[in-house]
Amino acid sequence: MGAAQAGAGPVRVRRAGWERAMSLECGVFHTRYESDMGLRPWPVQRIRLALFAAFVLAFPFFASPYWLDLANQVAIATVGAIGLNILVGYTGQISLGQGAFMAIGAYSAGLLTMNLGLPWGVSIACACVMTSVAGTFFGLPSLRLKGLYLAIATLAAQEIVEWGMTHWTAVTGGTEAIVLPAPRLFGVRLNTGFSFYWFGVLMAAGTALFAANLFRTRMGRAFVAVRDQDIAASVIGVNLFRTKLLAFATSSFFVGLAGAMIAYYRTIITWERFTLETSIVYLAMIIVGGLGSIRGSFFGAVLITLLPALITNAGRALQDTAPAVAGLLPYAQQAVFGLVIILFLIFEPKGLSKLWGNVKDYFHVWPFAYRRG
């Protein structure tokens, strides 16, 4: 049958639906541009995504409160890590000011509710916009400074904002915590582990979807061009001034969202959550997960959030056999954190995202030993 039509056009392989769904990332022929350009062009990818979504939807129904809390932290960290990755991983502008931007998000959300009485949803939205504006302002030095100098400038910004948080008592309450009213949606308290989970997942998924599509637009591609070679980018018509500021604005929008989410999840805002340590933890997430990768941001957020918890659990398990271990736990957490960063940088600088890619590549044309790349 195929031979009879050979002259008429490209041969299309038709297969049964089930067989197509099970096919790996090969042997699928797209006949329309739309299907070729989808975020998930292969059936097997859609199945993986559906399985993951099913897991995410089922998770809160069998998870303990402890794991729900960790999952919520991961959701918040995912939003923040994607935000930071837009700036550092995709646009190549190193920022040590993540903690400061999250602080601006958290404090704006909290203060808008406390002083103006705005509902929580509105104040979170306003906080994102305000962080975005602040991020653009702190991005101004990036127009003159590159690389290491920019990193040091953002370090200074972090220190200055941190000082402002603790000393500008009239506005932030200084070192005292700000306590917020619990957010409610249709009469349901949103800051419990179970109900915040849905909000967190929604925000994380929305951020991931936005970011994934961002890098398919002209603006997103301009970000990447600036990272790879800024002079070449400006030669092919990318306005460096606009692009860098836009990158700072977009990135800090999501970072501010993460900060505001923390504020409403904990319903208490303290400056200790937004120090230089926070900036470092988030940088570690995107390094370990993979610079310039959305799924990497998620993997990194999961690993770096769960790492201290896993070490604590391991320590508790060992407590009976070796009681001395308990006292060393905080230092073990700190040391393992440093070790994970160093080992990833030395052995897999592209992070977990690359490792996951390796796994997929292995199965790409499985069971044949022929591999891409």
Add this chain to the structure above:
Amino acid sequence: MDVFLQLTVSGLSTGMIYALAAAGFVVIYKASDVINFAQGDLLLFGTYLIFFAVAQTGLPWSVGVLVTLLLAVAVALAIERLVLRPLIGEPIISMIMVTIGLSSILRAAVNAIWGPQPRSFPSFLPSGDVALGPVILSTDRLLSIPIALGVLAALWLFFRHTRDGIAMRAIADDQQAALSMGISIPRVFGIAWGLAAASAAIGGIMLGNIVGVSPNVASIGLRVFPVVILGGLDSIRGAVIGGAIIGLLEVYTGGYVGRGLSLVVPYVVLVLVLMVRPYGLFGREIIERV
């Protein structure tokens, strides 16, 4: 006037300790373009090593200082060989993160071995007070100024007159040309880390004498950035002058304006310098502009 003199001396002595930490930073940056976020933790490590050698083991302080220096240099050489060398030529973000990882490990190690509580230190610098005209100054602070200046002068002479020092400058100037002249880059990087650790250890020893032994010592690591940016990232002379200026600025704002401000003023200066003159007072003007 008395207050002014008092503040000046204390600012200068703080500044000289900053300068010692900054000098180590500058040496590493000059040789290998690595921005060392672990400099404060090297200092912390030095403080605890001298505490271990003198207070815990009971060595006489002259031997203790020697042991401290040797151990600090050994650790730095190990760090250079195991962690930094595989990453030569990687992008800046990797270099920043790897030294941050190192700092986290060093700090955890110090805390795990010696505990987080501050320790009393049998100081060996004479700690009495001297009356200098109308003002009374503590001897250990006063003494730390010439000691630091001596070490920094030695570093400066090293860069100017020794074979390895000149090799280091050659590498800073043009790595490929230096390689083709037969300079061994790994050897020079090793020396740079050794020197940085030694100068940090000396700073740590002095800090142990002046303010005592506690994990807070590591916070100096971040204070180094205003100093090196003000002085110029690749200049030892800049580290000395920058250290003195930042140290003085801190105590003057602390003494005359209010205590809270002294924490943030160095960073405000840092931002201003970056905007106006990013290569600092004495740095080479080859900073990349966009």
